Amino acid sequence: MAVTTNTMMLRRELLTRMIKHLKEGTLKENIDRIPYIMRPRDMDPLRCCVYKDRAMIKYRAMGVMGFGTDDEKDEMTSLSEYYDRALDRKKIEKEPLSVMDAACSACVKVNYVVTNMCRGCVARPCAGSCNKDAISFYNGQAHIDHQKCVNCGLCQKNCPFHAIIYVPIPCEEACPVGAISKNEDGKEHIDPEKCIYCGRCISACPFGAVIERSHIIDIFKSINSPKKTIAIVAPAIAGQFKTPLHNILGAIKKLGFDEVVEVAKGADVTTKNEAEEFITKMEAGEKFMTTSCCPSYYMLAARHLPEVKPYVSHTRSPMYYTAEIVRQQNPDATIVFVAPCLAKRFEAYSDPYVDYTLSFEELGTMLIAYNVNASEQSEYAVDKTIDPISRGYAASSGVMNAVAVAVGDKAEIIPVVIDGINKDTIKELRKFAKACPGNMVEVMACEGGCVNGCNVVANPKVATRQVQELAKHKYDNNII
Amino acid sequence: MQKIVVKICTGTLCYVMGGSELQLLGEHIPTELQERVEIKGATCLDYCNQTGSGNAPYVLVGEKVIESATIAKIIYEIKEQAK
Numbered sequence: 132m133a134v135t136t137n138t139m140m141l142r143r144e145l146l147t148r149m150i151k152h153l154k155e156g157t158l159k160e161n162i163d164r165i166p167y168i169m170r171p172r173d174m175d176p177l178r179c180c181v182y183k184d185r186a187m188i189k190y191r192a193m194g195v196m197g198f199g200t201d202d203e204k205d206e207m208t209s210l211s212e213y214y215d216r217a218l219d220r221k222k223i224e225k226e227p228l229s230v231m232d233a234a235c236s237a238c239v240k241v242n243y244v245v246t247n248m249c250r251g252c253v254a255r256p257c258a259g260s261c262n263k264d265a266i267s268f269y270n271g272q273a274h275i276d277h278q279k280c281v282n283c284g285l286c287q288k289n290c291p292f293h294a295i296i297y298v299p300i301p302c303e304e305a306c307p308v309g310a311i312s313k314n315e316d317g318k319e320h321i322d323p324e325k326c327i328y329c330g331r332c333i334s335a336c337p338f339g340a341v342i343e344r345s346h347i348i349d350i351f352k353s354i355n356s357p358k359k360t361i362a363i364v365a366p367a368i369a370g371q372f373k374t375p376l377h378n379i380l381g382a383i384k385k386l387g388f389d390e391v392v393e394v395a396k397g398a399d400v401t402t403k404n405e406a407e408e409f410i411t412k413m414e415a416g417e418k419f420m421t422t423s424c425c426p427s428y429y430m431l432a433a434r435h436l437p438e439v440k441p442y443v444s445h446t447r448s449p450m451y452y453t454a455e456i457v458r459q460q461n462p463d464a465t466i467v468f469v470a471p472c473l474a475k476r477f478e479a480y481s482d483p484y485v486d487y488t489l490s491f492e493e494l495g496t497m498l499i500a501y502n503v504n505a506s507e508q509s510e511y512a513v514d515k516t517i518d519p520i521s522r523g524y525a526a527s528s529g530v531m532n533a534v535a536v537a538v539g540d541k542a543e544i545i546p547v548v549i550d551g552i553n554k555d556t557i558k559e560l561r562k563f564a565k566a567c568p569g570n571m572v573e574v575m576a577c578e579g580g581c582v583n584g585c586n587v588v589a590n591p592k593v594a595t596r597q598v599q600e601l602a603k604h605k606y607d608n609n610i611i
Numbered sequence: 612m613q614k615i616v617v618k619i620c621t622g623t624l625c626y627v628m629g630g631s632e633l634q635l636l637g638e639h640i641p642t643e644l645q646e647r648v649e650i651k652g653a654t655c656l657d658y659c660n661q662t663g664s665g666n667a668p669y670v671l672v673g674e675k676v677i678e679s680a681t682i683a684k685i686i687y688e689i690k691e692q693a694k
Contacts, residue, residue, distance in 0.1 A: 135629030135681075143627060373621040373634065373652065382623075495627035505623045506654050589631035 330585025370594025381509025397453030523602030622655030
Protein backbone atom coordinates (compact mmCIF):
# COMPACT_ATOMS: atom_id res chain seq x y z
CA MET A 132 0.00 0.00 0.00
CA ALA A 133 2.93 2.26 0.36
CA VAL A 134 3.27 2.90 -3.35
CA THR A 135 3.81 6.62 -3.52
CA THR A 136 0.93 8.52 -5.09
CA ASN A 137 -0.05 12.15 -5.40
CA THR A 138 -3.06 11.80 -3.07
CA MET A 139 -0.76 10.38 -0.42
CA MET A 140 1.74 13.24 -0.84
CA LEU A 141 -1.05 15.82 -0.64
CA ARG A 142 -2.29 14.27 2.59
CA ARG A 143 1.21 14.26 4.05
CA GLU A 144 1.89 17.83 2.96
CA LEU A 145 -1.33 19.00 4.62
CA LEU A 146 -0.55 17.09 7.81
CA THR A 147 2.95 18.57 7.97
CA ARG A 148 1.67 22.11 7.44
CA MET A 149 -1.04 21.75 10.06
CA ILE A 150 1.23 20.15 12.64
CA LYS A 151 3.86 22.89 12.18
CA HIS A 152 1.21 25.44 13.11
CA LEU A 153 -0.09 23.30 15.96
CA LYS A 154 3.40 23.16 17.38
CA GLU A 155 3.83 26.95 17.08
CA GLY A 156 0.34 27.52 18.48
CA THR A 157 -0.65 29.38 15.30
CA LEU A 158 -3.07 26.96 13.68
CA LYS A 159 -6.27 28.90 14.44
CA GLU A 160 -5.21 32.05 12.60
CA ASN A 161 -3.59 30.18 9.70
CA ILE A 162 -5.73 27.16 9.03
CA ASP A 163 -8.18 28.79 6.64
CA ARG A 164 -5.27 30.01 4.55
CA ILE A 165 -3.67 26.56 4.11
CA PRO A 166 -5.88 25.45 1.16
CA TYR A 167 -4.93 28.71 -0.63
CA ILE A 168 -1.22 28.24 0.07
CA MET A 169 -1.28 24.65 -1.15
CA ARG A 170 -3.33 25.49 -4.24
CA PRO A 171 -2.59 29.08 -5.36
CA ARG A 172 -4.59 30.53 -8.27
CA ASP A 173 -1.76 30.24 -10.80
CA MET A 174 -1.13 26.57 -10.07
CA ASP A 175 -2.26 23.83 -12.46
CA PRO A 176 -5.29 22.26 -10.82
CA LEU A 177 -5.44 18.55 -9.99
CA ARG A 178 -9.21 18.47 -10.40
CA CYS A 179 -11.39 20.69 -12.59
CA CYS A 180 -10.10 23.92 -11.00
CA VAL A 181 -8.09 25.18 -8.04
CA TYR A 182 -11.34 26.15 -6.29
CA LYS A 183 -12.41 22.54 -6.09
CA ASP A 184 -8.90 21.47 -5.09
CA ARG A 185 -9.07 23.94 -2.20
CA ALA A 186 -12.52 22.79 -1.14
CA MET A 187 -11.27 19.20 -0.99
CA ILE A 188 -8.26 20.28 1.08
CA LYS A 189 -10.73 21.88 3.46
CA TYR A 190 -12.58 18.57 3.99
CA ARG A 191 -9.28 16.79 4.39
CA ALA A 192 -8.25 19.34 7.02
CA MET A 193 -11.53 18.60 8.84
CA GLY A 194 -10.44 14.96 8.91
CA VAL A 195 -7.08 15.94 10.40
CA MET A 196 -9.00 17.74 13.15
CA GLY A 197 -11.10 14.65 13.85
CA PHE A 198 -14.25 15.47 11.88
CA GLY A 199 -15.99 13.45 9.20
CA THR A 200 -17.64 14.97 6.16
CA ASP A 201 -21.02 14.22 7.78
CA ASP A 202 -20.15 16.65 10.55
CA GLU A 203 -20.57 19.52 8.11
CA LYS A 204 -23.96 21.03 8.88
CA ASP A 205 -23.22 24.45 7.42
CA GLU A 206 -20.87 24.80 4.46
CA MET A 207 -19.87 28.27 5.66
CA THR A 208 -18.30 26.94 8.87
CA SER A 209 -14.65 27.89 8.70
CA LEU A 210 -11.77 25.59 9.52
CA SER A 211 -10.84 27.81 12.46
CA GLU A 212 -14.33 27.20 13.91
CA TYR A 213 -13.81 23.46 13.54
CA TYR A 214 -10.49 23.91 15.31
CA ASP A 215 -12.26 25.56 18.25
CA ARG A 216 -14.77 22.72 18.36
CA ALA A 217 -11.94 20.17 18.30
CA LEU A 218 -10.30 21.91 21.26
CA ASP A 219 -13.56 21.89 23.22
CA ARG A 220 -14.55 18.29 22.66
CA LYS A 221 -14.15 15.69 25.38
CA LYS A 222 -14.24 12.67 23.10
CA ILE A 223 -13.96 11.89 19.44
CA GLU A 224 -16.64 10.27 17.24
CA LYS A 225 -16.05 6.58 16.70
CA GLU A 226 -16.72 5.76 13.04
CA PRO A 227 -13.29 6.48 11.53
CA LEU A 228 -14.02 6.80 7.81
CA SER A 229 -16.08 9.12 5.68
CA VAL A 230 -16.28 9.87 1.98
CA MET A 231 -15.87 13.38 0.55
CA ASP A 232 -18.81 13.06 -1.83
CA ALA A 233 -17.80 16.06 -3.91
CA ALA A 234 -14.46 14.39 -4.60
CA CYS A 235 -16.01 11.00 -5.22
CA SER A 236 -18.71 11.40 -7.87
CA ALA A 237 -16.08 10.99 -10.58
CA CYS A 238 -16.54 7.22 -10.91
CA VAL A 239 -18.79 5.37 -13.32
CA LYS A 240 -22.17 3.95 -12.34
CA VAL A 241 -21.95 1.19 -14.89
CA ASN A 242 -18.67 -0.72 -15.31
CA TYR A 243 -19.04 -1.39 -19.04
CA VAL A 244 -18.41 1.33 -21.59
CA VAL A 245 -18.74 1.16 -25.38
CA THR A 246 -15.69 2.86 -26.87
CA ASN A 247 -15.21 4.52 -30.24
CA MET A 248 -13.87 1.22 -31.54
CA CYS A 249 -17.50 0.08 -31.90
CA ARG A 250 -18.11 -0.48 -35.61
CA GLY A 251 -21.88 -0.67 -35.28
CA CYS A 252 -21.76 -4.09 -36.89
CA VAL A 253 -24.63 -5.95 -38.41
CA ALA A 254 -24.40 -9.04 -36.20
CA ARG A 255 -24.70 -6.98 -32.98
CA PRO A 256 -23.85 -9.82 -30.57
CA CYS A 257 -23.68 -7.28 -27.71
CA ALA A 258 -27.37 -6.48 -27.99
CA GLY A 259 -28.18 -10.13 -28.69
CA SER A 260 -26.45 -11.33 -25.54
CA CYS A 261 -27.90 -8.64 -23.26
CA ASN A 262 -30.69 -10.07 -21.13
CA LYS A 263 -31.75 -6.67 -19.88
CA ASP A 264 -32.36 -5.01 -23.24
CA ALA A 265 -29.85 -2.34 -22.18
CA ILE A 266 -28.14 -1.86 -25.54
CA SER A 267 -29.47 0.37 -28.28
CA PHE A 268 -27.89 1.78 -31.44
CA TYR A 269 -27.69 5.34 -32.59
CA ASN A 270 -25.19 7.27 -34.67
CA GLY A 271 -23.89 3.94 -35.87
CA GLN A 272 -22.66 2.77 -32.44
CA ALA A 273 -23.89 0.74 -29.50
CA HIS A 274 -24.91 2.50 -26.29
CA ILE A 275 -25.50 1.06 -22.85
CA ASP A 276 -28.53 2.28 -20.90
CA HIS A 277 -27.28 2.87 -17.36
CA GLN A 278 -30.74 2.40 -15.89
CA LYS A 279 -31.05 -1.10 -17.31
CA CYS A 280 -27.45 -2.43 -17.20
CA VAL A 281 -26.65 -4.84 -14.35
CA ASN A 282 -22.90 -5.10 -15.01
CA CYS A 283 -23.03 -8.74 -16.14
CA GLY A 284 -20.30 -8.25 -18.75
CA LEU A 285 -21.87 -10.42 -21.48
CA CYS A 286 -21.73 -7.61 -24.06
CA GLN A 287 -17.98 -7.26 -23.50
CA LYS A 288 -17.41 -11.01 -23.82
CA ASN A 289 -19.34 -11.18 -27.08
CA CYS A 290 -18.04 -8.08 -28.90
CA PRO A 291 -15.89 -9.29 -31.84
CA PHE A 292 -14.00 -5.95 -31.97
CA HIS A 293 -13.10 -5.75 -28.25
CA ALA A 294 -14.83 -2.39 -28.38
CA ILE A 295 -16.42 -2.64 -24.94
CA ILE A 296 -14.17 -2.05 -21.95
CA TYR A 297 -14.51 -2.74 -18.27
CA VAL A 298 -13.98 0.34 -16.12
CA PRO A 299 -13.45 -0.60 -12.50
CA ILE A 300 -14.59 1.34 -9.44
CA PRO A 301 -11.32 1.18 -7.49
CA CYS A 302 -12.71 1.48 -3.97
CA GLU A 303 -15.41 -1.15 -4.56
CA GLU A 304 -12.87 -3.52 -6.14
CA ALA A 305 -10.51 -3.04 -3.22
CA CYS A 306 -13.08 -3.60 -0.49
CA PRO A 307 -13.03 -7.31 0.35
CA VAL A 308 -16.47 -7.32 1.99
CA GLY A 309 -18.66 -5.11 -0.19
CA ALA A 310 -18.96 -2.42 2.46
CA ILE A 311 -18.53 0.51 0.09
CA SER A 312 -21.18 1.13 -2.54
CA LYS A 313 -22.95 3.89 -4.41
CA ASN A 314 -26.07 5.56 -3.13
CA GLU A 315 -28.85 6.67 -5.49
CA ASP A 316 -26.84 9.79 -6.45
CA GLY A 317 -23.87 7.66 -7.51
CA LYS A 318 -21.76 8.70 -4.51
CA GLU A 319 -19.90 6.12 -2.50
CA HIS A 320 -21.01 5.39 1.02
CA ILE A 321 -19.42 3.12 3.63
CA ASP A 322 -21.79 0.83 5.49
CA PRO A 323 -20.67 0.93 9.14
CA GLU A 324 -22.35 -2.46 9.73
CA LYS A 325 -20.23 -4.15 7.07
CA CYS A 326 -16.88 -2.31 7.22
CA ILE A 327 -13.94 -4.27 8.65
CA TYR A 328 -11.64 -1.22 8.74
CA CYS A 329 -8.94 -2.70 6.52
CA GLY A 330 -8.37 0.75 4.99
CA ARG A 331 -8.07 -0.49 1.41
CA CYS A 332 -10.54 2.09 0.12
CA ILE A 333 -8.37 4.93 1.45
CA SER A 334 -5.41 3.79 -0.64
CA ALA A 335 -7.48 2.60 -3.60
CA CYS A 336 -9.45 5.78 -4.36
CA PRO A 337 -7.51 7.69 -7.02
CA PHE A 338 -9.26 10.89 -5.94
CA GLY A 339 -8.34 10.46 -2.29
CA ALA A 340 -12.02 10.79 -1.43
CA VAL A 341 -12.01 8.55 1.63
CA ILE A 342 -10.79 10.37 4.70
CA GLU A 343 -9.91 9.21 8.17
CA ARG A 344 -10.71 10.95 11.43
CA SER A 345 -7.40 11.85 13.04
CA HIS A 346 -6.78 12.34 16.77
CA ILE A 347 -3.89 14.77 16.28
CA ILE A 348 -5.56 17.75 18.01
CA ASP A 349 -6.56 15.66 21.01
CA ILE A 350 -3.04 14.23 21.29
CA PHE A 351 -1.57 17.75 21.16
CA LYS A 352 -3.94 18.86 23.89
CA SER A 353 -2.72 16.04 26.10
CA ILE A 354 0.98 16.62 25.34
CA ASN A 355 0.59 20.29 26.26
CA SER A 356 -1.34 19.57 29.46
CA PRO A 357 0.19 18.68 32.83
CA LYS A 358 -1.08 15.13 32.29
CA LYS A 359 1.49 12.50 31.46
CA THR A 360 1.24 11.34 27.84
CA ILE A 361 2.65 7.93 26.99
CA ALA A 362 3.16 6.54 23.49
CA ILE A 363 2.87 2.79 23.00
CA VAL A 364 4.31 1.86 19.63
CA ALA A 365 3.34 -1.05 17.37
CA PRO A 366 6.14 -3.46 16.36
CA ALA A 367 5.86 -2.45 12.68
CA ILE A 368 7.60 0.83 13.61
CA ALA A 369 10.98 -0.91 13.45
CA GLY A 370 10.79 -0.94 9.65
CA GLN A 371 9.55 2.60 9.11
CA PHE A 372 12.85 4.49 9.11
CA LYS A 373 16.33 3.57 7.98
CA THR A 374 17.82 3.53 11.45
CA PRO A 375 18.00 1.19 14.47
CA LEU A 376 14.86 0.89 16.61
CA HIS A 377 16.22 2.77 19.63
CA ASN A 378 16.76 5.86 17.45
CA ILE A 379 13.17 5.72 16.18
CA LEU A 380 11.76 5.34 19.69
CA GLY A 381 14.03 8.13 20.91
CA ALA A 382 12.80 10.38 18.09
CA ILE A 383 9.17 9.71 19.11
CA LYS A 384 10.02 10.74 22.66
CA LYS A 385 11.39 14.06 21.37
CA LEU A 386 7.89 14.92 20.14
CA GLY A 387 6.85 15.52 23.72
CA PHE A 388 5.79 12.08 24.97
CA ASP A 389 6.75 11.44 28.59
CA GLU A 390 7.41 7.79 27.92
CA VAL A 391 7.65 5.57 24.86
CA VAL A 392 6.88 1.86 25.27
CA GLU A 393 7.18 -0.89 22.68
CA VAL A 394 3.96 -2.82 22.04
CA ALA A 395 6.20 -5.87 21.55
CA LYS A 396 6.09 -5.96 25.35
CA GLY A 397 2.39 -6.83 25.18
CA ALA A 398 3.11 -9.24 22.33
CA ASP A 399 5.08 -11.29 24.87
CA VAL A 400 1.82 -11.70 26.82
CA THR A 401 -0.20 -12.42 23.67
CA THR A 402 2.26 -15.16 22.69
CA LYS A 403 2.12 -16.77 26.14
CA ASN A 404 -1.68 -16.64 26.42
CA GLU A 405 -2.29 -17.72 22.85
CA ALA A 406 0.06 -20.69 23.23
CA GLU A 407 -1.69 -21.78 26.44
CA GLU A 408 -5.10 -21.32 24.84
CA PHE A 409 -4.01 -23.38 21.84
CA ILE A 410 -2.75 -26.25 23.99
CA THR A 411 -5.97 -26.27 26.06
CA LYS A 412 -8.18 -26.17 22.99
CA MET A 413 -6.32 -28.95 21.20
CA GLU A 414 -6.48 -31.11 24.33
CA ALA A 415 -10.23 -30.45 24.42
CA GLY A 416 -10.44 -31.76 20.86
CA GLU A 417 -11.17 -28.51 18.99
CA LYS A 418 -10.51 -28.63 15.27
CA PHE A 419 -8.42 -25.49 14.97
CA MET A 420 -7.78 -22.03 16.37
CA THR A 421 -7.10 -18.75 14.58
CA THR A 422 -5.13 -15.75 15.77
CA SER A 423 -7.04 -12.67 16.93
CA CYS A 424 -4.58 -9.78 17.04
CA CYS A 425 -5.44 -8.29 13.62
CA PRO A 426 -8.59 -6.28 14.37
CA SER A 427 -9.59 -6.23 10.72
CA TYR A 428 -9.66 -10.03 10.68
CA TYR A 429 -11.47 -10.02 14.01
CA MET A 430 -14.17 -7.77 12.51
CA LEU A 431 -14.31 -9.95 9.41
CA ALA A 432 -15.05 -13.00 11.54
CA ALA A 433 -17.55 -11.08 13.68
CA ARG A 434 -19.45 -9.45 10.81
CA HIS A 435 -19.08 -11.80 7.86
CA LEU A 436 -17.89 -15.26 8.91
CA PRO A 437 -20.13 -16.49 11.73
CA GLU A 438 -19.00 -20.06 11.02
CA VAL A 439 -15.35 -19.14 11.72
CA LYS A 440 -16.02 -16.84 14.71
CA PRO A 441 -16.07 -19.67 17.32
CA TYR A 442 -12.52 -20.63 16.33
CA VAL A 443 -11.02 -17.16 16.83
CA SER A 444 -8.68 -17.05 19.82
CA HIS A 445 -9.93 -15.17 22.91
CA THR A 446 -6.43 -13.91 23.62
CA ARG A 447 -6.19 -10.13 23.44
CA SER A 448 -3.89 -8.16 21.18
CA PRO A 449 -0.38 -6.89 22.01
CA MET A 450 -1.85 -3.36 22.10
CA TYR A 451 -4.34 -4.38 24.81
CA TYR A 452 -1.76 -6.02 27.08
CA THR A 453 0.79 -3.23 26.63
CA ALA A 454 -1.82 -0.58 27.45
CA GLU A 455 -2.93 -2.63 30.47
CA ILE A 456 0.64 -2.79 31.82
CA VAL A 457 1.17 0.94 31.21
CA ARG A 458 -2.21 1.83 32.75
CA GLN A 459 -1.48 -0.11 35.93
CA GLN A 460 1.65 1.96 36.45
CA ASN A 461 0.09 5.24 35.26
CA PRO A 462 -3.59 5.36 36.16
CA ASP A 463 -4.02 9.02 35.10
CA ALA A 464 -1.86 9.18 31.98
CA THR A 465 -3.08 9.62 28.41
CA ILE A 466 -2.12 6.53 26.44
CA VAL A 467 -1.51 7.06 22.72
CA PHE A 468 -1.21 4.00 20.52
CA VAL A 469 1.10 4.57 17.54
CA ALA A 470 -0.32 2.35 14.81
CA PRO A 471 0.25 1.24 11.22
CA CYS A 472 -3.40 1.03 10.26
CA LEU A 473 -6.99 2.09 10.49
CA ALA A 474 -8.11 -1.22 12.01
CA LYS A 475 -5.96 -0.58 15.06
CA ARG A 476 -7.51 2.88 15.38
CA PHE A 477 -10.90 1.18 15.41
CA GLU A 478 -9.77 -1.42 17.94
CA ALA A 479 -8.46 1.31 20.23
CA TYR A 480 -11.94 2.91 20.45
CA SER A 481 -13.22 -0.10 22.36
CA ASP A 482 -10.04 -0.64 24.36
CA PRO A 483 -10.43 0.21 28.04
CA TYR A 484 -6.91 1.61 28.37
CA VAL A 485 -5.96 3.34 25.11
CA ASP A 486 -7.09 6.98 24.74
CA TYR A 487 -5.97 7.97 21.25
CA THR A 488 -4.29 6.59 18.16
CA LEU A 489 -1.55 8.21 16.12
CA SER A 490 -0.94 6.64 12.71
CA PHE A 491 2.57 6.05 11.36
CA GLU A 492 1.81 8.56 8.64
CA GLU A 493 0.82 11.17 11.22
CA LEU A 494 3.90 10.32 13.25
CA GLY A 495 6.15 10.71 10.19
CA THR A 496 4.72 14.14 9.39
CA MET A 497 5.00 15.11 13.05
CA LEU A 498 8.72 14.29 12.94
CA ILE A 499 9.07 16.49 9.83
CA ALA A 500 7.12 19.35 11.41
CA TYR A 501 9.23 19.16 14.59
CA ASN A 502 12.42 18.90 12.58
CA VAL A 503 13.32 15.72 14.43
CA ASN A 504 15.60 13.42 12.49
CA ALA A 505 14.62 9.81 13.16
CA SER A 506 18.15 8.64 12.34
CA GLU A 507 19.84 10.79 14.95
CA GLN A 508 21.70 8.78 17.62
CA SER A 509 19.48 8.36 20.66
CA GLU A 510 20.08 7.43 24.27
CA TYR A 511 16.74 5.60 24.38
CA ALA A 512 17.20 2.39 26.35
CA VAL A 513 15.42 -0.47 24.64
CA ASP A 514 13.53 -2.78 26.99
CA LYS A 515 15.82 -5.81 27.24
CA THR A 516 13.11 -7.95 28.85
CA ILE A 517 11.17 -8.12 25.57
CA ASP A 518 11.54 -11.38 23.68
CA PRO A 519 12.96 -10.40 20.25
CA ILE A 520 10.56 -12.80 18.52
CA SER A 521 7.71 -10.50 19.62
CA ARG A 522 9.11 -7.75 17.40
CA GLY A 523 8.41 -10.05 14.46
CA TYR A 524 4.60 -9.78 14.95
CA ALA A 525 4.54 -7.01 12.34
CA ALA A 526 5.29 -9.28 9.39
CA SER A 527 3.24 -12.15 8.04
CA SER A 528 4.01 -15.45 9.88
CA GLY A 529 5.44 -13.47 12.80
CA VAL A 530 2.64 -14.33 15.22
CA MET A 531 2.72 -17.98 14.15
CA ASN A 532 6.48 -18.18 14.73
CA ALA A 533 6.21 -16.74 18.22
CA VAL A 534 3.30 -18.97 19.24
CA ALA A 535 4.95 -22.09 17.76
CA VAL A 536 8.09 -21.49 19.85
CA ALA A 537 5.98 -20.98 22.98
CA VAL A 538 3.93 -24.12 22.36
CA GLY A 539 7.11 -26.13 21.78
CA ASP A 540 6.51 -29.86 22.12
CA LYS A 541 3.43 -29.45 24.32
CA ALA A 542 1.17 -29.80 21.29
CA GLU A 543 1.57 -30.43 17.59
CA ILE A 544 1.10 -27.31 15.49
CA ILE A 545 0.08 -27.61 11.85
CA PRO A 546 0.38 -24.01 10.69
CA VAL A 547 -1.76 -22.27 8.07
CA VAL A 548 -0.96 -18.67 7.22
CA ILE A 549 -3.52 -16.41 5.53
CA ASP A 550 -1.41 -13.58 4.21
CA GLY A 551 -3.89 -10.83 3.36
CA ILE A 552 -7.69 -10.69 3.37
CA ASN A 553 -9.29 -10.57 -0.05
CA LYS A 554 -12.35 -12.05 -1.71
CA ASP A 555 -10.50 -15.34 -2.37
CA THR A 556 -9.01 -15.81 1.08
CA ILE A 557 -12.41 -15.04 2.62
CA LYS A 558 -13.84 -17.98 0.66
CA GLU A 559 -10.93 -20.12 1.82
CA LEU A 560 -11.50 -19.15 5.46
CA ARG A 561 -15.19 -20.00 5.16
CA LYS A 562 -14.23 -23.53 4.10
CA PHE A 563 -11.99 -23.91 7.16
CA ALA A 564 -15.07 -24.16 9.38
CA LYS A 565 -15.85 -27.48 7.67
CA ALA A 566 -12.31 -28.69 6.95
CA CYS A 567 -9.21 -26.81 8.02
CA PRO A 568 -5.91 -27.97 6.48
CA GLY A 569 -4.11 -27.22 9.77
CA ASN A 570 -4.90 -26.59 13.41
CA MET A 571 -3.43 -23.12 13.93
CA VAL A 572 -4.36 -20.33 11.49
CA GLU A 573 -2.67 -16.94 11.44
CA VAL A 574 -4.67 -14.25 9.64
CA MET A 575 -3.43 -10.79 8.83
CA ALA A 576 -5.64 -8.46 6.80
CA CYS A 577 -2.78 -6.84 4.92
CA GLU A 578 -0.59 -8.83 2.56
CA GLY A 579 2.80 -9.11 4.21
CA GLY A 580 1.43 -8.15 7.63
CA CYS A 581 1.28 -4.87 9.57
CA VAL A 582 4.33 -3.53 7.69
CA ASN A 583 1.89 -3.13 4.79
CA GLY A 584 -0.83 -1.39 6.84
CA CYS A 585 -2.77 1.43 5.17
CA ASN A 586 -0.96 4.11 7.19
CA VAL A 587 2.68 3.05 6.88
CA VAL A 588 5.33 5.35 5.44
CA ALA A 589 8.05 2.90 4.43
CA ASN A 590 8.02 0.55 1.47
CA PRO A 591 6.71 -2.77 2.89
CA LYS A 592 9.49 -4.83 1.30
CA VAL A 593 12.17 -2.65 2.92
CA ALA A 594 10.27 -2.60 6.22
CA THR A 595 9.79 -6.39 6.29
CA ARG A 596 13.54 -6.98 6.04
CA GLN A 597 14.21 -4.68 8.98
CA VAL A 598 11.46 -6.20 11.15
CA GLN A 599 12.46 -9.79 10.44
CA GLU A 600 16.14 -9.10 11.08
CA LEU A 601 15.31 -7.51 14.43
CA ALA A 602 13.20 -10.50 15.50
CA LYS A 603 16.14 -12.86 15.10
CA HIS A 604 18.48 -11.48 17.74
CA LYS A 605 18.64 -10.04 21.22
CA TYR A 606 18.44 -6.28 20.83
CA ASP A 607 21.65 -4.84 19.52
CA ASN A 608 22.01 -1.08 18.95
CA ASN A 609 23.58 -1.65 15.56
CA ILE A 610 20.86 -3.65 13.86
CA ILE A 611 18.71 -1.86 11.34
CA MET B 612 36.85 3.31 -14.41
CA GLN B 613 35.50 5.73 -11.83
CA LYS B 614 32.31 4.64 -10.10
CA ILE B 615 29.11 6.64 -10.25
CA VAL B 616 28.19 7.33 -6.64
CA VAL B 617 24.47 7.42 -5.86
CA LYS B 618 23.59 8.99 -2.52
CA ILE B 619 20.03 8.29 -1.37
CA CYS B 620 18.75 10.61 1.31
CA THR B 621 17.27 8.70 4.26
CA GLY B 622 16.38 11.84 6.21
CA THR B 623 12.93 11.75 7.79
CA LEU B 624 11.32 14.09 5.26
CA CYS B 625 12.61 12.22 2.21
CA TYR B 626 11.69 8.90 3.75
CA VAL B 627 8.13 9.94 4.62
CA MET B 628 7.64 11.53 1.21
CA GLY B 629 8.21 8.25 -0.59
CA GLY B 630 11.99 7.88 -0.30
CA SER B 631 11.92 4.47 1.33
CA GLU B 632 11.12 2.83 -2.00
CA LEU B 633 14.50 4.02 -3.30
CA GLN B 634 16.16 1.57 -0.91
CA LEU B 635 15.27 -1.06 -3.51
CA LEU B 636 17.37 0.72 -6.17
CA GLY B 637 20.11 -1.93 -6.04
CA GLU B 638 17.69 -4.59 -7.31
CA HIS B 639 16.71 -2.49 -10.32
CA ILE B 640 20.06 -1.43 -11.72
CA PRO B 641 20.68 -3.13 -15.09
CA THR B 642 23.29 -5.89 -14.86
CA GLU B 643 25.68 -4.17 -17.26
CA LEU B 644 25.77 -1.09 -15.02
CA GLN B 645 26.03 -2.79 -11.64
CA GLU B 646 29.83 -2.66 -11.58
CA ARG B 647 29.77 1.04 -12.40
CA VAL B 648 27.49 2.13 -9.56
CA GLU B 649 28.05 2.54 -5.85
CA ILE B 650 24.97 3.18 -3.70
CA LYS B 651 25.41 5.05 -0.45
CA GLY B 652 22.97 6.10 2.23
CA ALA B 653 22.98 9.69 3.42
CA THR B 654 21.38 10.80 6.67
CA CYS B 655 20.12 14.09 5.25
CA LEU B 656 21.43 15.87 2.19
CA ASP B 657 19.82 19.11 3.44
CA TYR B 658 18.16 19.94 0.11
CA CYS B 659 14.77 19.91 1.83
CA ASN B 660 15.73 22.96 3.88
CA GLN B 661 16.80 24.81 0.76
CA THR B 662 13.74 24.37 -1.42
CA GLY B 663 10.85 23.28 0.79
CA SER B 664 9.18 19.93 1.15
CA GLY B 665 7.43 19.82 -2.23
CA ASN B 666 10.29 18.18 -4.08
CA ALA B 667 11.42 15.40 -1.75
CA PRO B 668 12.76 12.74 -1.94
CA TYR B 669 16.24 13.82 -3.05
CA VAL B 670 19.00 11.70 -4.51
CA LEU B 671 22.49 12.64 -5.67
CA VAL B 672 23.78 10.85 -8.75
CA GLY B 673 27.39 11.93 -9.04
CA GLU B 674 27.12 15.72 -8.81
CA LYS B 675 23.56 15.89 -10.05
CA VAL B 676 20.62 16.38 -7.67
CA ILE B 677 17.47 14.44 -8.56
CA GLU B 678 14.29 15.95 -7.11
CA SER B 679 11.08 13.95 -6.52
CA ALA B 680 13.33 10.99 -7.13
CA THR B 681 11.99 7.69 -8.37
CA ILE B 682 13.91 4.54 -9.23
CA ALA B 683 13.24 5.17 -12.95
CA LYS B 684 14.60 8.74 -12.77
CA ILE B 685 17.75 7.62 -10.96
CA ILE B 686 18.45 4.84 -13.45
CA TYR B 687 17.93 7.24 -16.35
CA GLU B 688 20.53 9.59 -14.87
CA ILE B 689 22.96 6.75 -14.17
CA LYS B 690 22.68 5.68 -17.82
CA GLU B 691 23.32 9.26 -18.97
CA GLN B 692 26.46 9.51 -16.83
CA ALA B 693 27.66 6.05 -17.82
CA LYS B 694 27.67 7.02 -21.51
